[in-house]
Amino acid sequence: MRKISGNEFLETIKRWPRWKRYTLVAFVSPPLLGALFALLFYANLHRSASAMTSEPLPAFPPLVPAQRLLVIAPHCDDETLGVGGVIAQARHDGIPVHVVFLTNGDAFPAACALVTRNLQPAAKDYVKLGNLRQKEALAALKHLGVGPEDVTFLGYPDRGIRALWEANWSPEKPYKSPFTQKDSVRGEAYCGQSLVSDLTQLIQKTRPTDIFVTHPADDHQDHSLAATFTEAALQKSKVERVLMHYYIVHRGDWPLPQGYSPSLPLVPPAGFTSADTHWRTVTLSHDALKAKERALKEYDSQLKLCDRFLNSFLRTSEIFGQLTQAGIDPMHTASVRDGQGDDVVRFANPSTDLTRLDAQLVGKNLKVTLNLRGASAPGVRYALHLRSEKGTFLARTLRSPYLSQPGSSQLVCSIPLAELETGTQPLEEALWISAETGMTARNIVDQTGYRYFALHRP
Known part of the structure; x- marks a missing residue:
């Protein structure tokens, strides 16, 4: 077959009927425009990341012998990605560290198929993957100086932590993993009650001075809810003077640049400069970084599938955020500020991008306002989730009659406090509140994660 030159191709198109040329343009333009938009977004994100690299974060306070660290990881490898360097430095200095894994990370179909060589894994194959990931975790932690006696595998369902908080709270309604x-x-x-109880007992047993857990605004649902369950357990444990430090693993297109860059520092996601997380950085020693790198290599089941992403966490530093607990009362508005524009979908569609959640007591109602980067849109789902300390769960999709200003960048919802009360018991002294946007219930574009609010009634 004779090859056609570019000029010949253009001359051929010119001879086409007008309708045919319009059809070609209509077919080709959307993917080209989409690719151009994505290219501009990533270029802007890289530029923002570079600017943040040149502006050093405040330093994390040096670790001291009196500290006791509790690291809570949703899956096997999160502890190494987010806290591996700090764990290594703490153990080098003789500071006790206990690591807790909420799940075995067994609900990963691609990894399961690779490990078991079965393209249609059965329940036993997912169990096998979970056992392998436990072994990988123990081997990784050995490089960081943590022995098996300081490791706890709770074994809760991978990809099911959110369901435990919202739908399967009591043992009368257990969650069943669709994988194992x-x-x-x-x-x-x-x-949910079992997980809170297990974490409460661990906190009471280890008596940590510092807890490291994934950030409530992490895009992965297990990660986001790990923070929520940890906060609930800490409140229940009554252990005092514990500092919470939040690390991120999944948030938009981060870390940047992707790939192995051990000479660069780790900086927060670009959109988080406007959030209410106060970031601090830990500069890792040469030995700590090398220990972290050796630890990460033990996660062979994950590296075979996403090595570029995982190696992005091998940097000269690690970052940890602190959040300020807010109180809700009639005189003041408590606010949660969310990251902005740090994901290509959130950037392209401002109507899905949450910027702030405000909460205030107004009489016998809780007034919650969601603020967006753009105007609200009919095709976007806006949801508000609340849970009381006694376990009462309430979900609201923000549409009439809860949506007060359609088409604006503010969505206002007024909820009677009586709806959160249990039987004859009045509402307790605190609430967890979360807001999210998405196209469907399973497709979440943005979320604040659950945040803890103390209630101050008149």
Whole structure:
């Protein structure tokens, strides 16, 4: 077949009927415009990341012998990615560290197929993957100076932590993993109450001075809810003077640049400069970084599939955020500021990009206002989730009658406090509140994560 030159191709198109040329333009233009938009977005994101690199973050306070660290990881590898360097430095200095894994990370179909060589994995294959990931975690932590006696595998369902908080709170309604087909661990039902109880006992046993856990605004639902369950357990434990430090693993297109860059510092996601997280950085020693790198290499089941992303966390530093607990009362508005424009979908569609959540007591109602980067749109789902300390859960999709200003960048919802009360018991002294946007219930574009609010009534 004779090759056609570019000029010949253009001459051929010119001879086409007008309708045919218009059809070609209509077919080709959207993907080209989409590619151009994505290119501009990533160029801007890289520029923002470079600017943040030149502006040093405040330093994390040096670790001291009196500290006791509790690291909570949603999956096996999160502890190394987010806290590996700090763990290594703490153990080098003789500071005790206990690591808790909420799940075994077994609900990863691609990894399961690779490990078991079965393109249609069965429940036993996912269990096998979970066992392998436990072994990888123990080997990784050995490089960081943590022995098996200081590691706890709770074994709750991977990709099911949010369901435990919202839908499967009590043992009467356990969650069943669609992957392992399990609905219990160590004789305890997969439910929110069990997870809070387990974490509470661990906090009381280890008496940590510092807890490291994933950030509530992490895009991965297990990560986001890990922060929520940890906060709930800490409140229940009554252990005082504990500092919470939040690390991020999944948030938009981050870390930047992607790939192995051990000479660069780790900086927060670009959109988080406007959020209410106060970031601090830990500069890793040469030995700590090398220990972290050796630890990460133990996660072979993950590196085979996403090595570029995982190696992005091998940097000269690690970052940890602090959040200020807000109080809700009739005189003041409590606010949560969210990151902005740090994901290509959120950047392209401002109507899905949350910027702030405001909460205030107005009489016997809780007034919650969601602020968006753009005007609200009919095709976007706006949801508000609340949970009381006693476990009462309430979900609201923000549409009439809860949506007061359609088409604006503010969505206002007024909820009677009586709806959050349990039987004859009045509402307790605190609430967890979360807001999210998405196209469907399963497609979440942006979220604040659950945040803890103390209630101050008149």
